[in-house]
Amino acid sequence: MSIVTTTRAAERSGSFWRRAHLTPYWLLAPAVVVTAVIVFLPMLQAVATSFYDLILFRPNASRFVGFGNYIKLLQDPVFWTALWNTVIWIGLTVPLQMGLGLITAILLNREFPWRGLARALIIIPWALPSVVIALMWRWIYDPNTGVLNDLLIYLSVVQGAVPWLADPHLALYAVIATLTWQGFPFFAVMILAGLQGIPKSQYEAASLDGASPWRQFLHITLPGIMPVLATAGLLRVIWVANSMDVIFVMTGGGPGYSTHTLPLYAFIKARQNLDFGYGTAIAVTFTILLGSFVAVYLARTMREVEK
């Protein structure tokens, strides 16, 4: 106890924490240097590359084109298709994940004997590698031998086999369904943590006052989990926008351009055509478009940290 009081005194006098003012920088140096080399250097390289006409295996033909790639981008119909797909992709996936996650969390917040088990099992989609998820759903969606068509035909929901991933009008929605499945456990876990932070006494008081379950949900539950919903939602918008591995393995962006999102388009351009100049220009544009969401999220999180 006496030690603590003496250190308090030392801290107050100021000499204690100020003595080695360079120490934090030394401690941070490894992490900062490594991330500078593997993140910021490549990022600068990406911005630079986007101003060049660079086909990877013809490096000698590389030349500076200024904003050429960006101008080309605006006139590229595939860019606009991919942008629109990205909007649908985020606009449907995140609310669906959140809705299903909210229902799951509310159910898991109730008392029932196998709650712990249910909680653990529901998390499984989140833990699986995305390539396994993508292949698994391709197998389920398979037009000839897939179980989904078998099931739907058996239940007489559809008449014949539906080519889920080969139909340009269905493919994007089929992939969105997969992503919803993959992502709802994340929301469920986050929202559950939020629900458990709402004091029980609020509900008791409300039911004494005769508030219906729906009004309790509207006036107690929803405001209580609003911060969690906002944080998780923002985080998810950014993550879903970025994620392209599942689409890449499921459809490769096809049929045609029907499941191209912006990051996937950038990746395919660079990977298949080795057109790195144009590919990075798409990637940079996408990053800037995403930037507003990132800014809001960063501002929120830093505010939390300061508290």
Add this chain to the structure above:
Amino acid sequence: MTKPSTLRRILTTDLPVALIVLFAMAPFAWMILTSLTPSALITSSGVSLSPAGWSLDNYWRLIEQTSFLMNMLHSLIIAVGTMLLGLLVAVTAAYAFSRFRFPGRRLLMLQFLLINMFPVVLLILPLFVLMRRFGLLDTHVGLILANSTVAIPFAVWMLTSYVGAIPKSLDEAAMTDGCSRLTTLRRIVLPLMVPGIISTGIYIFITAWNEYLYALTLGGRNVRPVTVAIQTLIGEYQIEWGLLAAGAVVGALPATLLFLFVQRHLIGGMTQGAVKG
């Protein structure tokens, strides 16, 4: 009185939960059933639902006819390497963020948060160009560095919140007794950080093990992690769903088991936004 209320609970809670659990588990359960059905049977009569039609045939083929065990080894090397590098640089960084107030602290913390938001595609293209120049393509080091772009910022944020929960008075006491900063970190704070380090490390391991796009782009013939290998099981002419399913089950198992093990500890870091995926 208790009887109807139990019935009511079953109808309004157990039943819906069971449906959601079924929805969450069914695809992977279907994958397991597929892996247990011999390939010939899948093409003739579909996936076998009864144990009578099951065999480990696909698993034997996976081990004997493919290089899957080698691929597991590559994934292991990369995941462990990423975990060690990530933890090594993050422990001191986390200590600095939580114990010091210094000019630039906010900016540096922000920087680590920002990195986690970068689109993979923005990094993957220049990383390919840079690694090609430095001969790091198709090496373990290359993939460890690529995975560290995710692992380091994540570890820094997770560990900062863990160190923040350790009372400062402990450090102060040690330093009054004559310990230096680094000795305090090593003798006092580090032992208390162990639970945090373990769950952060496991989560990095899982993410690196499951990673696909870097592995596909920056890996190659020599270094081919499990996630890429699973896809090559698809076959040249027709899709071998049985073999593929066996690969998917084996490849997903280590990460899934670890995930179930640490999930409870991750909530704190998640709400601060450090978790991807």
